[in-house]
Amino acid sequence: MVLEMNNIKKSFGSLNVLKDISFSVDKGEAVSIIGPSGSGKSTLLRCATFLETIDNGVIRYMDNDIVLPGADGKADYSNKARIRQAKNCFGLVFQQFNLFPHYSVLKNVMDAPLVVQKRNKDEVYEEAMKVLDKMGLKDKADAYPYQLSGGQQQRVAIARALAMNPEILFFDEPTSALDPELTGEVLRVIKQLVDEDWTMVIVTHEMPFAKAVSEKVVFMDRGYIVEQGTPEQVFDDPKMERTKQFISGYQNQNY
Amino acid sequence: MTFGTMLTTMGEGMLRTILIFVLTLVGSLPLGMVIALLRQSKNGIVSGIIKIYISIMRGTPLMLQLLVWYFGPYYLFGAQIRNWRFPAIILGFVLNYAAYFAEIYRSGIESMPVGQYEAAQVLGYTKSQTFFRIILPQVIKRILPSVTNEVITLVKDTSLAFTLAYQEVFSLAKQISASQTSFTPFVIAGVFYFVANYAVAYGMERIEKAFSYYR
Ligand SMILES: Nc1ncnc2c1ncn2[C@@H]1O[C@H](COP(=O)(O)OP(=O)(O)O)[C@@H](O)[C@H]1O
Ligand SMILES: [Mg+2]
Numbered sequence: 304m305v306l307e308m309n310n311i312k313k314s315f316g317s318l319n320v321l322k323d324i325s326f327s328v329d330k331g332e333a334v335s336i337i338g339p340s341g342s343g344k345s346t347l348l349r350c351a352t353f354l355e356t357i358d359n360g361v362i363r364y365m366d367n368d369i370v371l372p373g374a375d376g377k378a379d380y381s382n383k384a385r386i387r388q389a390k391n392c393f394g395l396v397f398q399q400f401n402l403f404p405h406y407s408v409l410k411n412v413m414d415a416p417l418v419v420q421k422r423n424k425d426e427v428y429e430e431a432m433k434v435l436d437k438m439g440l441k442d443k444a445d446a447y448p449y450q451l452s453g454g455q456q457q458r459v460a461i462a463r464a465l466a467m468n469p470e471i472l473f474f475d476e477p478t479s480a481l482d483p484e485l486t487g488e489v490l491r492v493i494k495q496l497v498d499e500d501w502t503m504v505i506v507t508h509e510m511p512f513a514k515a516v517s518e519k520v521v522f523m524d525r526g527y528i529v530e531q532g533t534p535e536q537v538f539d540d541p542k543m544e545r546t547k548q549f550i551s552g553y554q555n556q557n558y
Numbered sequence: 559m560t561f562g563t564m565l566t567t568m569g570e571g572m573l574r575t576i577l578i579f580v581l582t583l584v585g586s587l588p589l590g591m592v593i594a595l596l597r598q599s600k601n602g603i604v605s606g607i608i609k610i611y612i613s614i615m616r617g618t619p620l621m622l623q624l625l626v627w628y629f630g631p632y633y634l635f636g637a638q639i640r641n642w643r644f645p646a647i648i649l650g651f652v653l654n655y656a657a658y659f660a661e662i663y664r665s666g667i668e669s670m671p672v673g674q675y676e677a678a679q680v681l682g683y684t685k686s687q688t689f690f691r692i693i694l695p696q697v698i699k700r701i702l703p704s705v706t707n708e709v710i711t712l713v714k715d716t717s718l719a720f721t722l723a724y725q726e727v728f729s730l731a732k733q734i735s736a737s738q739t740s741f742t743p744f745v746i747a748g749v750f751y752f753v754a755n756y757a758v759a760y761g762m763e764r765i766e767k768a769f770s771y772y773r
Contacts, residue, residue, distance in 0.1 A: 352680050353679075353680075354676055354679065354680065387682065390680070390682050391682060393680075394680070394681075395680045397673060397676070397677065399673055401671075401673035401674060401676065401677035402677075403674070403677070403692055404696065404772050404773065405695050405696055405699070405772050414691070415681040415682060415683065418683065418687060418691065419681060419682040419683055419687075420682075447771065447772045447773075448772075449772060449773040463681070467681065467682075
């Protein structure tokens, strides 16, 4: 197991956002998370990447316990060193890219491997150029983010995450901030990563994409995982009424 | 007094004015950053003291603050410090300008989108790496126009040192004008301040240009 999250609970004040979430991701697996807006998808990714702390539950990366229930039943986080180690396992691609505007494309990709992972400069450079090439951005290495289109910026953000050699990549609605004509180029590179057997979790509203590329689909609603299974199970033969409604709603809306 | 002598005498005043200007910036620009960070401290006592300090510095005239620093040690503690005039001036200027710079830094830091912190955190940057590599360079670019305004105000504010009878350009202009019944010293002082401000504006514009490689 690359990632295991068990019985996760998370609230903001009196608002219970994640009510009892359990799911896991195997090596090489591509998981899509779908569900209506406000159902807690982003919060789940933010908890998995330690941008938010969970109230209760278990988080394991690469079979290492990072969060366990404490004596009082509340979530108990490991020490800093172990969390740092776990952080090295994942990358996150944000809806709003969050590139560093004062760094060139190449520096955006190289800085964390050099500064955080303290790797050798020549090696990092070589790898960064390889990743940028894969993202179709080799000729943009010296550009600054403001000079790029949204689709190009998001591909730089993906390159930045890949350059850390993560075990698992999280995407939070990677195409939602893009003009419709630019979503295709970003979905294509994500598809390419799926084909290369990267382990990933993709929150998305692009239903045909989720159906086509993922091995597992998770449907979330109001803080619960309502249903999960293969794309065929969830999209073509949903068991739960709520899933049926959501999926047919999308079909009526889009086609 | 010939024009030449007048100019030489005032030239020394110009050097003193420039000295106040440079020392104030060297002290208050970094001190302002320390104050801005302390103001965000989670310790309520620390941030409370800093807030009071900032509001006193901004809410009372600099001229009054200079008098307090100069005469305070004697009237409050009976302390007579030798050669206290110049240190008192620098202390007054630095503490006053640091408060203004702190507020400028704070507004710059608060204007940074939270996504920059989150991206850095997920990539594994430590808090101080995040601040010095990601946040601070962008904050500096954002606040340069406000800093320019403050620095130009400082050029003119240096004349307040005349309150403590320090022989900078403005004091000398007044003295020489009175003793020689001449208007010329004021013209010289005016030209000096104007040229100094022009130089500052030019310098700041160059710095802003250096930061214009990104948006
Ligand atoms: N930092 C926060 N403070 C308070 N409420 C939040 C916060 N983040 C998210 N929420 C709330 O949690 C719920 C789930 O949000 P989110 O995880 O963003 O849903 P989704 O990504 O599925 O649209 C929403 O009602 C949202 O308003
Ligand atoms: Mg969301």
